[in-house]
Amino acid sequence: MTTRFDVGQPDASLLPNALVANSMQRVATNVLMKNPLAIQYGEAAGPICFLDELCGFLKRQNGVVYNREEICLSSGNSAALHIIASRLVSNSKSKDILCVVPTYFLACPIFKDVGATVVQIPRDGYLDYIRKELECQIDPPAFIYVIPTCNNPCGDNMENLQELISLAETFNTKIIADEPYNMLGYGHIQPPLYELSGRSPHVISLGSFSKIMAPGLRLGWVQGCAETLECVYLQSGSIVSGGGSNPISGMIAAELMQSRGMDFHLCHVRSQLKTRMELLERKLNEEHFEFKYKVTGGYFAWVDFKVDTSTDEFIASCRDHNIAVTAGRRFWPNLPVCTFGRVSISNTPVDQVNTGAKALVRILKKYYVIYK
Ligand SMILES: Cc1ncc(COP(=O)(O)O)c(C=O)c1O
Numbered sequence: 001m002t003t004r005f006d007v008g009q010p011d012a013s014l015l016p017n018a019l020v021a022n023s024m025q026r027v028a029t030n031v032l033m034k035n036p037l038a039i040q041y042g043e044a045a046g047p048i049c050f051l052d053e054l055c056g057f058l059k060r061q062n063g064v065v066y067n068r069e070e071i072c073l074s075s076g077n078s079a080a081l082h083i084i085a086s087r088l089v090s091n092s093k094s095k096d097i098l099c100v101v102p103t104y105f106l107a108c109p110i111f112k113d114v115g116a117t118v119v120q121i122p123r124d125g126y127l128d129y130i131r132k133e134l135e136c137q138i139d140p141p142a143f144i145y146v147i148p149t150c151n152n153p154c155g156d157n158m159e160n161l162q163e164l165i166s167l168a169e170t171f172n173t174k175i176i177a178d179e180p181y182n183m184l185g186y187g188h189i190q191p192p193l194y195e196l197s198g199r200s201p202h203v204i205s206l207g208s209f210s211k212i213m214a215p216g217l218r219l220g221w222v223q224g225c226a227e228t229l230e231c232v233y234l235q236s237g238s239i240v241s242g243g244g245s246n247p248i249s250g251m252i253a254a255e256l257m258q259s260r261g262m263d264f265h266l267c268h269v270r271s272q273l274k275t276r277m278e279l280l281e282r283k284l285n286e287e288h289f290e291f292k293y294k295v296t297g298g299y300f301a302w303v304d305f306k307v308d309t310s311t312d313e314f315i316a317s318c319r320d321h322n323i324a325v326t327a328g329r330r331f332w333p334n335l336p337v338c339t340f341g342r343v344s345i346s347n348t349p350v351d352q353v354n355t356g357a358k359a360l361v362r363i364l365k366k367y368y369v370i371y372k
Helices: 017-032 048-062 077-090 107-113 126-136 161-170 226-234 237-242 247-258 261-286 312-320 350-371
Strands: 071-074 096-101 117-122 143-146 175-178 203-208 220-223 300-304 340-344
Touching (some): 017 247, 017 261, 048 071, 048 261, 071 077, 071 226, 077 143, 077 175, 077 220, 077 226, 096 126, 117 126, 126 161, 143 161, 226 237, 247 261, 261 300, 261 350, 312 350
Parallel strands (some): 175 203
Antiparallel strands (some): 071 220, 203 220, 300 340
């Protein structure tokens, strides 16, 4: 069986089928059978019960109180990113999106779909690169895209976020913070960038239930100032035409939050991920392979494999040893040689982390000797 260190999806032990099934039943009995309009088009911002329960959930998790007007339901971060990118790019003179790399590789196709040009900003020293970029352009970029917490693929919380926010405000651009992992902090849970910014109109945070609950619900939320949300999200053609994107999933999630099933499950996911990640780090460190950044939570670690991870030989060797990892260049397309790779522990229960790490080290050592 292949150890799937490449997949950024929860494995079966992290998917709460029974919990979700119970909530669906309660929604069917208590809402659909009682309210004749329950399956009508939904409110643009999402069902009130969802927004209120989400405010309560975020308060319990982050200790922060939000108003209902600062949150909209979405069909997950990919869909929200598409809507927001298309609004911002079409309303901006510049079609550039500044994207801190390495980054979530599937964000770039979304940006290309909306006609944007992705400008890659190297992660180390990113603030200086962004400042230079902003200073030398006549028009500000459509927006800056970051994954500030429990980053994909690096696993860490980005540094210098306050300075980044100040730059966005000074140069009158927006930051889209893609934050599906921030509630998966192994210790401290950093609030979303919108909160860190003092609720700036220049910052929009995207949260998702995909990584903490169930990707198949296709459910998330957009957080920002009421005026910003109105302009970049609620006024989009698809929301105006179709109403709130996923009201029934929103009702199921509202039930899960009200019953605290969501909180309970989130604790389980966090502790599983922490155990797996600590084991992976220990096993790799014993053999002198390091995480480049300190993993604060979530699914991923960015590991220096000390060999070019994009070569056919390396990929074939992983395949022969039943290991799958993702080569670093996928997250940083312009880099000519990349010795890094992303290792995900979301799809590998503890026993698989253990055997998978050993097999991975065997492959790396073989290549390390060749490349030394
Ligand atoms: C940074 C990032 N953004 C967005 C997504 C997709 O999120 P969703 O399932 O909410 O569309 C992922 C999933 O891997 C991700 O890692």
